[in-house]
Amino acid sequence: MKVRLAQKYGFCFGVKRAIAIAENNAHATTFGPLIHNSREIERLQRDFDVSLSESLEQAQSSNKVIVRTHGITKEDLQTLKTRGIKIIDATCPFVTKPQNIVEQMSKEGYQIIIFGDSNHPEVKGVASYGENVVIVGNVSEAMDYKFKKKVAVVSQTTKQPEQFGKLVGLLASKVNELRVFNTICNATFENQRAVFELSKEVDIMIIVGGKNSSNTKQLLKIAQDHCVDSYLVEDQDELEEQWFMGKTICGLAAGASTPDWIIQSVHKRIEQI
Amino acid sequence: MKVRLAQKYGFCFGVKRAIAIAENNAHATTFGPLIHNSREIERLQRDFDVSLSESLEQAQSSNKVIVRTHGITKEDLQTLKTRGIKIIDATCPFVTKPQNIVEQMSKEGYQIIIFGDSNHPEVKGVASYGENVVIVGNVSEAMDYKFKKKVAVVSQTTKQPEQFGKLVGLLASKVNELRVFNTICNATFENQRAVFELSKEVDIMIIVGGKNSSNTKQLLKIAQDHCVDSYLVEDQDELEEQWFMGKTICGLAAGASTPDWIIQSVHKRIEQI
Numbered sequence: 003m004k005v006r007l008a009q010k011y012g013f014c015f016g017v018k019r020a021i022a023i024a025e026n027n028a029h030a031t032t033f034g035p036l037i038h039n040s041r042e043i044e045r046l047q048r049d050f051d052v053s054l055s056e057s058l059e060q061a062q063s064s065n066k067v068i069v070r071t072h073g074i075t076k077e078d079l080q081t082l083k084t085r086g087i088k089i090i091d092a093t094c095p096f097v098t099k100p101q102n103i104v105e106q107m108s109k110e111g112y113q114i115i116i117f118g119d120s121n122h123p124e125v126k127g128v129a130s131y132g133e134n135v136v137i138v139g140n141v142s143e144a145m146d147y148k149f150k151k152k153v154a155v156v157s158q159t160t161k162q163p164e165q166f167g168k169l170v171g172l173l174a175s176k177v178n179e180l181r182v183f184n185t186i187c188n189a190t191f192e193n194q195r196a197v198f199e200l201s202k203e204v205d206i207m208i209i210v211g212g213k214n215s216s217n218t219k220q221l222l223k224i225a226q227d228h229c230v231d232s233y234l235v236e237d238q239d240e241l242e243e244q245w246f247m248g249k250t251i252c253g254l255a256a257g258a259s260t261p262d263w264i265i266q267s268v269h270k271r272i273e274q275i
Numbered sequence: 276m277k278v279r280l281a282q283k284y285g286f287c288f289g290v291k292r293a294i295a296i297a298e299n300n301a302h303a304t305t306f307g308p309l310i311h312n313s314r315e316i317e318r319l320q321r322d323f324d325v326s327l328s329e330s331l332e333q334a335q336s337s338n339k340v341i342v343r344t345h346g347i348t349k350e351d352l353q354t355l356k357t358r359g360i361k362i363i364d365a366t367c368p369f370v371t372k373p374q375n376i377v378e379q380m381s382k383e384g385y386q387i388i389i390f391g392d393s394n395h396p397e398v399k400g401v402a403s404y405g406e407n408v409v410i411v412g413n414v415s416e417a418m419d420y421k422f423k424k425k426v427a428v429v430s431q432t433t434k435q436p437e438q439f440g441k442l443v444g445l446l447a448s449k450v451n452e453l454r455v456f457n458t459i460c461n462a463t464f465e466n467q468r469a470v471f472e473l474s475k476e477v478d479i480m481i482i483v484g485g486k487n488s489s490n491t492k493q494l495l496k497i498a499q500d501h502c503v504d505s506y507l508v509e510d511q512d513e514l515e516e517q518w519f520m521g522k523t524i525c526g527l528a529a530g531a532s533t534p535d536w537i538i539q540s541v542h543k544r545i546e547q548i
Contacts, residue, residue, distance in 0.1 A: 163448035171444025174455045175436035180443075182453035 016094025211257025289367025484530030
């Protein structure tokens with residue numbers, strides 16, 4: 003099987019930075035998964051003794067806590083600080099930005115709207131910096147909602163700009179003053195655009211990434227819009243030969259938290275099919 | 276012919292206020308038409324000796340100048356002030372608002388976008404309060420435009436909220452920070468909604484208003500979307516009997532600058548057809 007790689011794929015700036023921080027802080031614990039890729043987390047545990055704490059209680063038992071790329075809530079950060087634990091902040095600067103915006107706009111009396119998935123740790127963290135925050139998952143959710151007169155809106159970093167634009171357009175016709183902060187990450191956007199282009203040119207698309215990764219799931223969705231046979235795999239073992247029957251060219255892309263060593267293994271395996 | 280009146284029509288707050296100001300300032304001159312209705316301007320001239328100056332030069336020869344509802348440019352206002360002329364400001368407060376916003380946002384370093392018609396006096400006035408202002412007439416004009424990173428957008432008071440929303444949605448996906456001020460006038464919006472509803476229930480729609488009135492032209496456009504036989508008239512003499520052949524019910528609405536006495540004459544004339 004012939005493989006064509008996306009123009010942009012894999013690790014973004016924030017993920018690279020977080021992994022470097024983890025590698026430089028052996029024996030620390032991360033509060034929540036550092037990035038949304040279980041294979042890479044296993045590697046950090048194995049090679050650098052960086053453990054994973056699934057709860058605040060567990061994290062507090064360590065004396066060195068790395069804050070995950072997606073950030074944590076203001077309250078949890080405060081709790082860790084009051085316990086005198088050494089905190090190493092690996093929050094992606096593109097996530098710190100909406101946290102700061104929400105805090106500032108909330109102080110200035112704006113109602114805060116976050117365009118994002120309310121169950122995602124990034125969104126939970128960002129929301130914790132404001133008062134009476136409304137989280138909107140999609141445009142239709144906002145249709146009948148009564149917003150206040152002064153509204154500020156930010157986006158989860160991994161949302162699609164077109165959808166964000168639609169929400170903002172709706173808000174503009176409903177409120178008096180609207181402050182819009184386009185906090186969608188460029189790297190996310192570039193990976194999305196690359197998948198958009200590639201998926202139109204191939205028979206089958208393979209997206210490599212964590213199944214709990216928001217940006218990876220977005221890539222799958224974009225791929226499926228143009229290439230019916232698009233699949234998300236965490237590693238080469240999840241590839242199924244039957245997917246490739248009758249196909250001649252396979253597109254390959256990967257989420258922002260997918261390490262290169264996994265992408266390479268998947269690439270090799272597809273070529274052998 | 277049976278006539279059904281729109282739920283809302285005619286004079287808005289700003290027009291009523293301007294006419295009251297003119298009536299209280301006999302012998303003054305207005306710089307540009309006070310409102311976009313030539314019949315009402317003739318009445319003010321006849322009954323109150325309020326004249327119309329078509330140019331700044333002409334206005335300067337008077338010692339009492341009324342600023343029109345649509346406002347004038349910052350430079351023209353300054354010129355009048357330096358000549359020691361008594362200035363009576365009949366600018367609609369809903370127009371003063373975007374003037375102030377544009378001035379403030381421009382000072383704060385935002386690129387200013389005005390959604391409006393670049394030839395309309397309101398837009399010329401509002402634009403004069405900012406530096407490097409971009410005037411966008413419709414969404415498609417903005418598609419390929421390269422905006423700066425920090426953008427503030429206001430609307431001409433008479434634009435349709437849905438179109439404003441579409442422009443804002445596009446901007447949100449193109450810039451980093453966007454400040455949106457929904458400066459569309461509620462009265463305009465209410466007149467629009469009333470025409471929208473009424474035009475779906477009638478055979479023919481008559482919109483009464485000035486042919487140079489932006490809000491009246493918007494009403495005609497909305498009416499035509501649902502009722503093919505929609506016409507704009509300035510007074511009863513412009514009604515053509517042939518329009519009403521085979522029709523049973525006529526909807527009647529009027530722009531925000533149309534005086535009630537004209538609407539009543541048109542109403543009576545249609546009933547006689």
